[in-house]
Amino acid sequence: MIKPSVVIASQLCSHGHYTHVNSRGFRGGVFLEKPPEKQEFSGHLFNWTVGTLTAGTTAKLQHAASPRKLASLTASRSIARTQASRMPSPCSSRCPSHQLRRQPLLVALGLLALLCLRGQPPTAAAEPFAKNVVFILSDDHRYDFLSCHPAAPQWLETPHLDRLAAEGVHFANAFVTTSLCSPSRASILTGQYMHHHRVVDNQRPVPAGTRFFAQDLQAAEIETAFVGKWHMGHDDDSPRPGFDHWASFRGQGTYTDPELNINGTRQQFTGYTTDVLTEQATRWLREERTADKRFCLFLSYKAVHYPFEPAPRHQHRYDDEAIDWPETRGRTERNYRTQPNWVRERRYSIHGIDHMETGPFDKDPVPDLDALYHRYAACVHGLDENVGRLMATLQETGLADDTLVIYMGDNGFHLGEHGFYDKRDAFETSIRVPLIARPPGGLPESRRVEAMLLNIDIAPTILEAMGVRPDPRAGHDGRSGLAFLSGSEPPAWRDHMLYEYHWEWNFPATPTLFALRTDRYKFVSHHGIWDIDALYDLETDPHERHNLISVPAFQELAAELRSQLFEELEASGALEVPVRVPAGERLDQRKLP
Numbered sequence: 001m002i003k004p005s006v007v008i009a010s011q012l013c014s015h016g017h018y019t020h021v022n023s024r025g026f027r028g029g030v031f032l033e034k035p036p037e038k039q040e041f042s043g044h045l046f047n048w049t050v051g052t053l054t055a056g057t058t059a060k061l062q063h064a065a066s067p068r069k070l071a072s073l074t075a076s077r078s079i080a081r082t083q084a085s086r087m088p089s090p091c092s093s094r095c096p097s098h099q100l101r102r103q104p105l106l107v108a109l110g111l112l113a114l115l116c117l118r119g120q121p122p123t124a125a126a127e128p129f130a131k132n133v134v135f136i137l138s139d140d141h142r143y144d145f146l147s148c149h150p151a152a153p154q155w156l157e158t159p160h161l162d163r164l165a166a167e168g169v170h171f172a173n174a175f176v177t178t179s180l181c182s183p184s185r186a187s188i189l190t191g192q193y194m195h196h197h198r199v200v201d202n203q204r205p206v207p208a209g210t211r212f213f214a215q216d217l218q219a220a221e222i223e224t225a226f227v228g229k230w231h232m233g234h235d236d237d238s239p240r241p242g243f244d245h246w247a248s249f250r251g252q253g254t255y256t257d258p259e260l261n262i263n264g265t266r267q268q269f270t271g272y273t274t275d276v277l278t279e280q281a282t283r284w285l286r287e288e289r290t291a292d293k294r295f296c297l298f299l300s301y302k303a304v305h306y307p308f309e310p311a312p313r314h315q316h317r318y319d320d321e322a323i324d325w326p327e328t329r330g331r332t333e334r335n336y337r338t339q340p341n342w343v344r345e346r347r348y349s350i351h352g353i354d355h356m357e358t359g360p361f362d363k364d365p366v367p368d369l370d371a372l373y374h375r376y377a378a379c380v381h382g383l384d385e386n387v388g389r390l391m392a393t394l395q396e397t398g399l400a401d402d403t404l405v406i407y408m409g410d411n412g413f414h415l416g417e418h419g420f421y422d423k424r425d426a427f428e429t430s431i432r433v434p435l436i437a438r439p440p441g442g443l444p445e446s447r448r449v450e451a452m453l454l455n456i457d458i459a460p461t462i463l464e465a466m467g468v469r470p471d472p473r474a475g476h477d478g479r480s481g482l483a484f485l486s487g488s489e490p491p492a493w494r495d496h497m498l499y500e501y502h503w504e505w506n507f508p509a510t511p512t513l514f515a516l517r518t519d520r521y522k523f524v525s526h527h528g529i530w531d532i533d534a535l536y537d538l539e540t541d542p543h544e545r546h547n548l549i550s551v552p553a554f555q556e557l558a559a560e561l562r563s564q565l566f567e568e569l570e571a572s573g574a575l576e577v578p579v580r581v582p583a584g585e586r587l588d589q590r591k592l593p
């Protein structure tokens with residue numbers, strides 16, 4: 001959370017768009033409707049929609065705790081305009097080729113917001129958007145493996161997820177800020193970037209003192225349950241802070257016959273784990289929760305993570321279907337002519353399709369990618385079936401009318417793109433995730449949102465949906481996207497995102513990398529290796545086949561994006577790359593080309 005005492009510094013581009021910076025980095029924008037010399041402005045600050053503020057006058061603020069009902073507050077506090085100060089950052093990347101007209105402004109708004117925040121009860125909204133929330137998280141589910149998605153395999157069937165999208169909001173541009181299981185899960189649960197929550201790989205547990213959004217729900221007397229894969233701390237399945245009910249397993253778990261730690265007691269179950277977890281969730285919804293309390297259920301499936309073991313009833317469901325492979329799969333000169341060296345090299349690693357999961361003895365031939373693709377799809381099918389079972393339970397119990405249901409994947413997954421298999425990097429099929437939100441009662445027709453929503457937005461979105469203000473210790477990096485569920489857009493929503501990934505001793509083929517992705521461009525900086533950076537034009541080259549980093553016409557843009565990336569990373573404290581004691585198994589086998 002932004003500290004009330006910070007100074008917001010803004011700068012203006014020729015389009016009238018401001019970015020602002022504070023002590024923790026960039027936080028959306030401040031949009032000036034009138035030139036700053038008139039000292040009038042409106043904008044967004046800490047979930048507060050600021051009306052017109054004029055120096056030395058009374059300000060009227062509206063708190064957007066619920067888009068349905070905005071609570072009006074009035075605060076008497078003069079707005080002091082202080083001295084101008086140059087900001088070195090380039091303007092919003094939405095207009096990367098604009099004529100930058102720097103006209104910085106320093107505005108002290110913090111005390112005003114602090115005055116307004118004081119005296120508010122822990123739960124701010126009298127009528128929250130949703131009485132209850134069910135958040136469903138899947139593992140490694142690609143953004144386009146939904147049969148309602150235009151890029152899905154034409155034979156894939158996900159009728160229940162399709163229905164969820166038909167009755168809800170489909171976020172067509174949902175991303176994770178780190179495409180790796182544990183870091184992304186930690187970002188979802190904390191609302192923070194990896195460099196703040198410090199869960200930097202899949203090996204290490206969550207640092208002591210980490211605050212999950214479920215703890216804020218508990219403090220507001222909302223009953224919380226966690227069912228399924230936690231995977232932050234490989235060997236620990238014990239109940240974690242913030243959850244009244246707990247049913248989870250160690251590390252990655254298994255596809256069948258899971259042993260679950262249920263509220264501190266281990267029990268062995270038989271059957272397909274996706275089915276077992278749904279049964280655990282529906283039993284809690286029907287029988288075990290406190291009937292008269294509001295609730296939030298976090299249901300976290302192991303599927304569809306490697307090794308892609310479908311339910312026996314779906315084992316061969318898609319085996320004979322033709323696969324439309326991406327054009328970047330081929331080991332061709334054209335595919336790698338402009339790419340950084342590490343991209344081609346990764347083809348021969350455990351996360352490349354010319355090697356793939358062969359283990360320490362380098363079994364040859366490599367696994368059958370066609371078979372893996374079909375099994376992945378069959379796992380998605382089983383996952384979809386279980387989402388349908390959960391939704392049927394909500395309908396049968398009448399809870400669907402009071403419950404916001406969110407479905408999301410924890411990271412993307414390459415199935416041949418760039419010669420890759422797995423995730424971790426900043427290419428689109430790694431960082432994109434499926435994200436669907438069905439408001440209570442459902443929508444009469446599907447709504448598609450193009451704005452970027454990130455994993456770090458989930459915690460603030462759920463808290464706002466339930467009318468709960470984040471604890472001051474929460475330190476969210478993300479913002480609530482609740483307004484999107486009401487058909488509007490939060491003010492000054494982001495036009496770019498940051499991405500970070502730290503090299504792993506266990507899987508050394510993918511370097512540490514930092515990226516800035518705008519609506520159109522993606523700049524990727526590689527750290528610690530002798531290699532070129534990357535710049536892709538996602539509009540003319542959506543499959544990121546042509547790296548523009550060496551093209552003269554793009555040098556100015558590349559320099560601007562590089563500058564913006566590192567200024568934002570530095571402002572957010574993201575430049576301290578951690579070195580960890582090696583742990584676990586090192587899977588660095590490389591198949592020579």
Ligand SMILES: [Ca+2]
Binds near residue numbers: 140181411
């Ligand atoms: Ca994952």
